[in-house]
Structure formats: structure tokens, C-alpha cells
Amino acid sequence: MVTFFTSFALMANSPGPDWTDEALLAAVQGGGQEREAALRHLYLLPGLREAVFRFVLENGGNRSDAQDVFQEALVLFDRNLREGRFEGKSTLKTYFVAIAKWHWVGLRRQQGRYVEWEPAQYDGAAESPEVETLRAEHRELLAEAMGHIGERCRELLRLYQLDYAMEEIARKMGYSGADSAKKEAYRCRTKLREHLENHPSWSDYLTEK
Amino acid sequence: MSRDERLFDKIEAYLRGKLPAEEAAAFEAEMSADAELARQVRAQRMELQGLEWLVERDLRAKMDAWEREVEQAPAPLRVSFVRRWWAAGAAAVLVLALFGWWLLQPRQTDIGGPQPIVSTPDSATSPQDTPVKKVPQPPRKAPQKQPDHIAEKSSPKPPVVTTPRPVTPAPAATDYPALAATYYRDQDFMDASAAATGESPLYGQALDRFKSGNYAAAEKLLAPVIKLNPNALKTKELLAHSLYKGGRYDAALPYLRELAASKDKSVAERSEWAMALTLLHRMPGQKPLLDRVLDKITSRPGHAFYRQADELKQKLK
Numbered sequence: 001m002v003t004f005f006t007s008f009a010l011m012a013n014s015p016g017p018d019w020t021d022e023a024l025l026a027a028v029q030g031g032g033q034e035r036e037a038a039l040r041h042l043y044l045l046p047g048l049r050e051a052v053f054r055f056v057l058e059n060g061g062n063r064s065d066a067q068d069v070f071q072e073a074l075v076l077f078d079r080n081l082r083e084g085r086f087e088g089k090s091t092l093k094t095y096f097v098a099i100a101k102w103h104w105v106g107l108r109r110q111q112g113r114y115v116e117w118e119p120a121q122y123d124g125a126a127e128s129p130e131v132e133t134l135r136a137e138h139r140e141l142l143a144e145a146m147g148h149i150g151e152r153c154r155e156l157l158r159l160y161q162l163d164y165a166m167e168e169i170a171r172k173m174g175y176s177g178a179d180s181a182k183k184e185a186y187r188c189r190t191k192l193r194e195h196l197e198n199h200p201s202w203s204d205y206l207t208e209k
Numbered sequence: 210m211s212r213d214e215r216l217f218d219k220i221e222a223y224l225r226g227k228l229p230a231e232e233a234a235a236f237e238a239e240m241s242a243d244a245e246l247a248r249q250v251r252a253q254r255m256e257l258q259g260l261e262w263l264v265e266r267d268l269r270a271k272m273d274a275w276e277r278e279v280e281q282a283p284a285p286l287r288v289s290f291v292r293r294w295w296a297a298g299a300a301a302v303l304v305l306a307l308f309g310w311w312l313l314q315p316r317q318t319d320i321g322g323p324q325p326i327v328s329t330p331d332s333a334t335s336p337q338d339t340p341v342k343k344v345p346q347p348p349r350k351a352p353q354k355q356p357d358h359i360a361e362k363s364s365p366k367p368p369v370v371t372t373p374r375p376v377t378p379a380p381a382a383t384d385y386p387a388l389a390a391t392y393y394r395d396q397d398f399m400d401a402s403a404a405a406t407g408e409s410p411l412y413g414q415a416l417d418r419f420k421s422g423n424y425a426a427a428e429k430l431l432a433p434v435i436k437l438n439p440n441a442l443k444t445k446e447l448l449a450h451s452l453y454k455g456g457r458y459d460a461a462l463p464y465l466r467e468l469a470a471s472k473d474k475s476v477a478e479r480s481e482w483a484m485a486l487t488l489l490h491r492m493p494g495q496k497p498l499l500d501r502v503l504d505k506i507t508s509r510p511g512h513a514f515y516r517q518a519d520e521l522k523q524k525l526k
Binding site: 154186 | 214215226247251252255256257258259260261262263265267268269271272275278279295384386387390391393394395419420423454
């Protein structure tokens with residue numbers, strides 16, 4: 001009996017069922033701290049992790065692969081939602097699992113493994129492998145430039161990218177107001193551009209392919 | 210606002226899909242006729258990818274922290290979905306059985322009423338004479354006040370099973386990574402390390418990688434050096450900061466802890482402060498340890514980071 005009561009108590013401590021898909025979508029797209037709460041909720045949502053793990057384990061992966069796929073899926077899920085790629089043709093949970101499946105199948109194919117299974121297409125599919133490869137190629141260049149602009153600029157630009165209001169950025173970062181924060185964001189972007197332009201391969205990246 | 214800024218804002222709006230369709234189409238036409246404008250748009254698109262990289266980096270760090278919540282959870286977050294429903298079903302059967310048993314009992318007339326059979330796990334809730342069914346509340350609404358009549362001590366009523374109260378998402382709290390970013394200054398740590406090129410021929414190369422933001426490459430160069438020479442303090446310090454900057458806070462902590470115990474006072478003090486900032490990324494789980502580290506720093510007014518630690522303590526209160 002204690003076990004049953006304990007089960008109830010433990011269930012009550014897990015994230016509750018009060019996030020509807022609409023609320024999750026609005027929170028992620030709205031950015032700010034609501035986004036973090038929504039993503040945390042998904043990360044800890046019972047059943048979601050298990051679905052991804054089960055798929056990876058049943059399709060040639062181990063637990064470590066499954067863990068990586070689960071985390072990568074959240075990164076892609078977050079980006080897709082913020083960029084408006086989710087068209088609402090499924091529930092968010094189904095969408096998340098579809099992203100994870102596509103990601104795992106893509107990885108297996110990159111590793112030269114034959115994958116018979118073809119995941120059903122999901123709306124707002126991840127970018128093409130070419131675009132993803134391009135992103136990965138840019139990553140090193142961007143990481144290097146980001147390394148030069150200082151932690152404060154990085155944090156400011158992160159908040160900006162997450163659509164925090166300038167007032168909120170000013171409050172968090174200690175600027176006198178929205179105008180100062182905006183000026184500082186522009187200054188940081190200029191600084192970033194200067195470092196990018198100093199990179200020998202920058203002009204190659206700008207050449208239309 | 211200068212012309213450059215206006216153009217910057219327009220490109221930004223275009224790339225973020227915030228221009229009305231007609232304006233976006235006009236802008237695209239303008240781009241196809243103006244190679245320089247097209248180039249600027251490509252450059253700005255690339256910058257936005259860089260900003261997205263920052264968002265991803267931060268999310269990965271947060272996932273590491275959430276993963277620790279999963280690992281540290283006593284059981285509920287790890288228990289499988291099927292097992293949870295099985296447990297819920299079994300508990301429901303038990304509750305029904307107890308309810309049947311209660312119905313068969315002779316009625317008592319002199320006491321306040323039956324006790325709840327299954328109570329909410331919220332221990333802060335005071336027991337009521339007549340337990341009331343708790344309905345899950347929609348998110349972000351103030352809890353509804355119970356009507357007065359339910360507190361009346363009237364004739365006993367059948368018990369109503371209270372269901373586990375849904376847990377609302379974590380309230381918007383301090384943005385710890387942002388706080389850590391505010392306090393982490395490269396020059397506090399790296400100027401001192403720059404003088405250590407003599408420790409290993411690879412140190413200089415690693416420092417270059419570090420300064421260019423290629424933390425994984427720096428780590429790759431430094432890790433074997435530490436294995437060969439576990440006493441290479443500054444190499445270890447650079448490795449710890451490479452891990453920190455790469456968002457690998459858990460991996461950075463053991464090195465910082467070792468360095469904080471160093472006999473070299475400046476290394477020890479820097480590392481204590483770096484440890485505090487690393488622990489900030491592990492809040493709220495690591496609050497007790499963070500408090501201890503901050504207390505240690507602020508117990509010594511001559512500490513190189515006394516002022517910062519004291520200020521941070523106030524902010525965390």
C-alpha cells in the first residue's frame with residue numbers, strides 16, 4: 001500500500017499536465033523565461049524520453065546515442081518552433097518524436113549504415129542535409145568570432161536572439177534603459193561583424209553558392 | 210539613427226520574417242538589383258546563425274542541468290510511463306476497495322468526519338475536516354479560494370478522494386547563466402594564465418585556440434599534458450576554463466576544486482571565484498555548495514574577488 005501511495009506522491013512531483021500544446025508553443029515562440037520553463041517541462045515530460053530512447057535502441061543505437069538524439073531533438077524542436085516551422089499538423093509530442101527519429105535516421109545514413117525504416121514526413125521538416133552541413137561548416141567560424149566579443153556581448157546577443165524585449169535586456173544586463181540596450185546590441189553586432197570580416201574565409205562564405 | 214543602423218534594422222526585419230509581404234517582395238527586388246545589398250544581407254544572415262549558435266550553446270548547458278535533475282530524482286522522472294499508469298490504476302482499485310469497506314462500516318455520530326483516504330502529497334496543506342476534491346488548476350491562475358461552507362463541521366459526508374495536485378512549471382526565476390555571464394570576465398582569468406607558456410609547449414597553442422573560441426581544440430591539446438604532468442597548475446586552469454566556456458560545467462568543476470586547494474594564492478583565489486561562477490550554471494541544485502564557496506570568499510576581505518562575491522551573494526538573496 002505504501003508503494004501505491006508513494007507512486008501517487010512521486011507522480012505529483014513530476015511536471016504536471018498543465019502545459020497545453022498551445023501554451024508550450026506560445027512560451028517557446030515568445031522567448032524569455034517562459035521558453036526555458038516550457039523546454040524544461042518537455043525535457044522532463046514522462047513518456048517523451050522513453051519514446052525517443054525506445055526508437056534509437058530498436059534501430060541500432062545504444063543509450064548514449066539515444067541520450068544525444070534526445071538532446072539534439074530538443075535543440076531542433078526549439079529552433080523549428082521559434083522559426084515558425086511547426087504547422088500544427090500533429091501534437092507537439094508527436095512532432096518532437098518525429099524530429100528525433102529523423103535525426104537518428106539521418107545520423108545512421110551519414111555513418112553509411114543502411115536504414116530501411118523511413119520516418120513519416122512531419123510538417124516543418126528540419127532543414128535539408130545540405131543546409132545543416134553548411135551550418136556546421138559555419139559553426140567554427142562563428143564560434144571563433146564569438147570568442148572575441150566578450151561574454152557580456154554574447155549574453156546580450158543571446159537574449160536578443162531569443163526576442164527578449166529591450167527593456168528586459170536592459171533590466172537583466174544592468175543598462176539604463178531600452179535605448180542603451182539597443183545601442184549596445186548594435187555595438188556588439190558591429191564588433192562581431194568586424195571579427196567575421198577579419199577571418200580569411202569570410203568572403204568565401206559570402207559568395208553566393 | 211544613422212543610415213547604417215536603419216539599413217541594419219531593415220535587413221534584420223527581413224531576415225526575421227517581420228517585414229510585411231509586399232515590403233519583403235520589394236526588398237528582394239532591390240537585392241537582386243544591388244549586389245552590395247545582397248552581400249550585406251548574406252553577412253547579416255550569417256551573424257544571425259552565430260546568434261542562434263549562442264542560443265543552442267546555452268540550451269545545451271541547461272539540458273545538462275535538467276539531466277542532473279533526472280538523475281537525482283528519487284524515482285518519478287525515471288519511472289516508465291507504463292509503470293506510472295499501472296501504479297495509478299492499482300491505487301485507484303485500492304481506493305475503491307477502501308471506499309467499499311467504509312460504506313460497510315457502522316456510522317459514527319460524535320466525531321467530525323472521516324479522514325481522507327488518499328491525501329495530496331502537499332504536506333503544507335492542513336488537514337480539513339471534510340476533504341475536498343482538488344481539481345487540477347489551469348496554468349498560471351491564482352489558486353481558487355475554497356468556499357466557506359466546506360469548512361463547516363456538519364454531518365459526515367462520504368470522503369472524496371483528493372488527487373495529486375498538478376505541479377505548475379517552475380516559476381520564472383533568476384537567470385543564473387545570465388548572471389554568471391555578467392560576472393565572468395576573460396581578463397580575470399586569462400591574463401594571468403598567459404604568462405604560463407613555459408609549462409608546456411602545447412600551452413601556447415591551446416591558449417591561441419582558447420582565445421579564438423575553439424574550446425574543444427584547446428581541451429584536446431591540454432588534456433594529455435595534464436595526464437603527463439598533474440602538477441601543471443596553469444595548464445589545468447586553462448583546461449578548466451576551456452571546459453567552462455564550452456559549457457561543460459560538470460567537467461570543469463573537479464579541476465577548479467583542485468586548483469582552489471592550491472598553495473599558489475592567486476591561482477587558488479581565481480579558481481574559487483571561477484568555481485562559484487561554474488556553480489551558478491548548476492543552480493538551483495548546487496545552491497548549498499555555491500553558498501559555501503561564496504561564504505569562503507567573503508570571509509576573507511583581502512580575497513581578490515571579495516567584492517564580486519559579496520555582490521553576487523546579495524543578488525542571490
